[in-house]
Amino acid sequence: MTQSAARFENFDFGFSHDRFSLEIRSKPEQHTSLANDVLVGLGRTPKSLPPKHFYDEVGSRLFDQICDTPEYYPTRTEQTLLERFADDIVRKTQPRCIVELGSGSSRKISTVLAAVERTRTRCRYIPFDVSHSMLEVSSRDLVKRFPWLEVHAIAGDYDRDFDALPLSGPTLFVFLGGTIGNFTPREATEFLSKLRSHMKLGDHLLLGTDLVKDHDVLNAAYNDAAGVTAAFNKNVLSVINRRLDASFDVDAFQHVAFFDHAQARIEMHLESLKAQTVQVRALGMAVEFDSGERILTEISRKFTRPRVAHMLKTSGLRLDAWFEASNGYFGLSVARGG
Numbered sequence: 641m642t643q644s645a646a647r648f649e650n651f652d653f654g655f656s657h658d659r660f661s662l663e664i665r666s667k668p669e670q671h672t673s674l675a676n677d678v679l680v681g682l683g684r685t686p687k688s689l690p691p692k693h694f695y696d697e698v699g700s701r702l703f704d705q706i707c708d709t710p711e712y713y714p715t716r717t718e719q720t721l722l723e724r725f726a727d728d729i730v731r732k733t734q735p736r737c738i739v740e741l742g743s744g745s746s747r748k749i750s751t752v753l754a755a756v757e758r759t760r761t762r763c764r765y766i767p768f769d770v771s772h773s774m775l776e777v778s779s780r781d782l783v784k785r786f787p788w789l790e791v792h793a794i795a796g797d798y799d800r801d802f803d804a805l806p807l808s809g810p811t812l813f814v815f816l817g818g819t820i821g822n823f824t825p826r827e828a829t830e831f832l833s834k835l836r837s838h839m840k841l842g843d844h845l846l847l848g849t850d851l852v853k854d855h856d857v858l859n860a861a862y863n864d865a866a867g868v869t870a871a872f873n874k875n876v877l878s879v880i881n882r883r884l885d886a887s888f889d890v891d892a893f894q895h896v897a898f899f900d901h902a903q904a905r906i907e908m909h910l911e912s913l914k915a916q917t918v919q920v921r922a923l924g925m926a927v928e929f930d931s932g933e934r935i936l937t938e939i940s941r942k943f944t945r946p947r948v949a950h951m952l953k954t955s956g957l958r959l960d961a962w963f964e965a966s967n968g969y970f971g972l973s974v975a976r977g978g
């Protein structure tokens with residue numbers, strides 16, 4: 641264990657090497673409370689599961705493939721925004737530390753790090769994700785690409801493992817991809833309020849939000865022709881089979897996703913193609929499905945600028961700057977403690 645690793649001895653450390661360390665705050669079998677979520681979410685009507693369980697190694701790879709489908713506009717739209725405004729954002733926030741929540745493959749952060757590099761300053765990068773595999777691969781790439789960068793990756797669940805981050809100086813918290821939209825309004829406010837409680841004077845939040853737009857564009861983004869989103873959705877059943885010794889027949893469910901105008905959100909479901917009973921042996925649970933019955937697996941809320949400002953305000957944050965794609969598809973906010 642290196643010195644920097646030893647400083648965090650409360651946690652079970654992965655490893656530390658050169659300028660990259662991986663801190664494991666909870667292991668895959670613990671960190672997502674899958675057993676409890678299945679007991680509660682599949683034990684009631686209507687059935688539901690929280691989206692964090694999508695992201696095992698296969699699911700994380702499928703999400704990355706979704707980002708490259710022609711229909712899924714959020715990733716490339718947000719990336720274009722970052723390319724255009726990263727210098728402004730870095731000048732405004734002057735980070736010495738960047739914490740990225742749900743960092744995934746860390747694809748977009750290089751654009752921000754390149755902007756930091758152009759200011760001839762340095763910062764530490766702390767990616768935080770449930771996906772160990774993604775953290776390792778992406779962190780190794782980043783330290784290679786930026787010879788000055790120190791990466792301290794944290795594998796854990798940001799709903800519960802978020803305290804005592806190894807922050808150093810003015811911090812830019814980054815939450816991209818529109819992932820805030822995967823929370824209900826109440827969950828989003830709770831999450832941002834908790835984040836706010838970690839922010840000191842001089843810290844900022846960079847938040848990506850997907851915006852309300854033409855319904856055909858929205859529906860296509862979650863129903864790509866190649867079926868990658870369908871595979872991503874169904875993968876959660878394989879996760880439950882593997883981790884909880886369940887008997888889901890993945891082919892007996894179909895992917896359903898649509899934009900609900902009233903709630904301004906995409907709903908993603910898995911629909912049972914027949915009446916069936918699924919055993920979840922690790923929980924001693926039998927789950928009955930009617931033909932056509934659905935499990936709500938994800939919501940993805942779409943915002944307007946006033947709604948983002950309101951959400952931030954309700955969470956004790958203040959919208960400082962707003963960058964919007966020229967087609968109005970996606971918005972980036974810079975916020976600070978109110």
Ligand code: SAH
Pocket residue numbers: 691692695700703715741742743744745746748768769770771774796797798799815816817818819
């Ligand atoms: N920020 C990236 C990835 C978005 S996908 C982008 O903009 O493209 C959502 C990411 O959040 C995944 O990498 C997933 O593993 C992670 N994630 C989901 N729920 C999480 C949780 N509760 N705690 C930590 N990470 C989580």
Ligand code: AVI
Pocket residue numbers: 706714817818819820821822862869938939940
């Ligand atoms: C991670 N999150 C913002 C994605 C979204 O668009 O809500 C997850 C996703 N689900 C289906 N496609 C992408």
